[in-house]
Amino acid sequence: MADAHNSPAAASRRIDEATNTETVGHEWDGIEELNTPLPRWWLWTFYATIVFAIGYCVAYPAWPMISGATEGVLGWSSRGQLQNELDAQQAARARTVAALADMPIEQLPDHPALMRAAIAGGSAAFKVNCVQCHGAGAAGSKGYPNLNDDDWLWGGDLKTIETTLIHGIRQPGDDATRQSMMPNFGADGLLTAEQIGQVADYVLTLSGKARASASSQQGAQVFADNCAVCHGAAGKGSRQFGAPNLSDAIWLDGGRREDVVAQLTRPHHGVMPAWGNRLDPVTIKMLAAYVHSLGGGEDFAETPAPPDTQPTEAE
Numbered sequence: 001m002a003d004a005h006n007s008p009a010a011a012s013r014r015i016d017e018a019t020n021t022e023t024v025g026h027e028w029d030g031i032e033e034l035n036t037p038l039p040r041w042w043l044w045t046f047y048a049t050i051v052f053a054i055g056y057c058v059a060y061p062a063w064p065m066i067s068g069a070t071e072g073v074l075g076w077s078s079r080g081q082l083q084n085e086l087d088a089q090q091a092a093r094a095r096t097v098a099a100l101a102d103m104p105i106e107q108l109p110d111h112p113a114l115m116r117a118a119i120a121g122g123s124a125a126f127k128v129n130c131v132q133c134h135g136a137g138a139a140g141s142k143g144y145p146n147l148n149d150d151d152w153l154w155g156g157d158l159k160t161i162e163t164t165l166i167h168g169i170r171q172p173g174d175d176a177t178r179q180s181m182m183p184n185f186g187a188d189g190l191l192t193a194e195q196i197g198q199v200a201d202y203v204l205t206l207s208g209k210a211r212a213s214a215s216s217q218q219g220a221q222v223f224a225d226n227c228a229v230c231h232g233a234a235g236k237g238s239r240q241f242g243a244p245n246l247s248d249a250i251w252l253d254g255g256r257r258e259d260v261v262a263q264l265t266r267p268h269h270g271v272m273p274a275w276g277n278r279l280d281p282v283t284i285k286m287l288a289a290y291v292h293s294l295g296g297g298e299d300f301a302e303t304p305a306p307p308d309t310q311p312t313e314a315e
Contacts, residue, residue, distance in 0.1 A: 100282045105158045106300040108289060115289060122290025125283050129275070138294050143253055143270055150296030151250045153242045154178050157300040162288040168274030169242075177274060180242040185226065186265030195222050200260040206235040207249040210257075 012025040016034055026033045056062060060072040071077075096117045108115045126138070133144045140146040150156065154164050164178055171177040185191040191199070202219030204210035224233065230243040237245035244252055253259055253268050275284055291297075 097282050100285055105162050105285050105288060108158060118286045118289035119293045121283070122286035122288070125279070125287050126290055129279070130287070133272075138291070143268055145252060146250075147291050148295045149250060150298075151245065151248060152239065152296065152298070153244060155239050156292070156296055156298040158288055158292050158297070159300055161291050162284060164272075165284045165287055166274065166276035169272035170269060171271065171274040174274045178242055180230075181269060182230075182263075182267040184266050191222065191226065191264070195219075196261055196264045199223050199227065199264060200257055203235065203246050203260050204257060206247040207255075209249065209255060
């Protein structure tokens with residue numbers, strides 16, 4: 001083994017006159033390397049990081065193995081920390097959730113703090129379950145109702161919205177689902193193509209989208225004979241049947257003449273899941289509160305009970 005002190009590099013070491021520092025004996029094209037040691041603070045920091053790394057590897061999961069990683073002596077895991085945080089959030093929400101569970105939904109507006117909590121929870125649930133059809137802003141699209149306006153097919157108070165959410169729209173197997181079916185006036189031959197065109201012309205006049213014409217005047221009678229039973233004589237709709245208001249210039253399936261003709265010929269019947277089978281009652285209540293808050297929510301009005309027809313003893 002060569003003696004380091006007698007190596008050519010050691011032999012060429014010298015003191016640099018400009019810095020008064022010894023060189024290491026290396027020289028490249030006249031440039032020499034000074035023997036300047038690393039700063040002490042840097043070395044201690046480096047040693048500290050080594051100690052920290054060893055301690056971390058012992059305490060926490062660090063080294064990948066075939067089917068996992070070393071667990072660490074503290075037993076910490078990212079999944080465990082996430083579960084702890086979720087449990088803490090659930091505990092914090094438990095009181096609000098319990099209050100919502102006990103509160104009849106029509107009484108929520110009398111409790112502003114609880115109403116705000118329900119709207120916030122409903123907003124989150126809406127983003128997960130409803131945006132696929134109604135859009136992120138709940139503005140809907142052709143065939144999917146806009147939930148921001150005050151046009152309701154089945155009613156817009158909290159209780160009615162909750163019922164619609166629970167039982168859905170046209171859901172088979174749910175006896176309480178919202179159900180209405182517009183006849184296939186054209187496809188089933190109930191009306192001729194000429195009559196359908198006349199009705200379409202008349203329907204467009206109801207919202208001021210078209211002017212009255214001879215065709216629309218003839219369509220008025222066809223409408224009265226075939227459509228008024230659900231949409232009403234003035235075409236203002238009926239929530240009992242989920243029949244849309246045809247006079248408000250809000251069109252679910254398009255407001256062009258060809259759209260109206262298509263709807264008369266072979267109607268489009270939208271569906272919505274019965275969320276009562278998919279979501280818990282509190283989440284549905286929060287969703288109803290959120291939808292109600294979007295702009296068109298109506299005040300709850302108690303439906304009067306039918307008169308008692310049972311004979312009294314005096315009778």
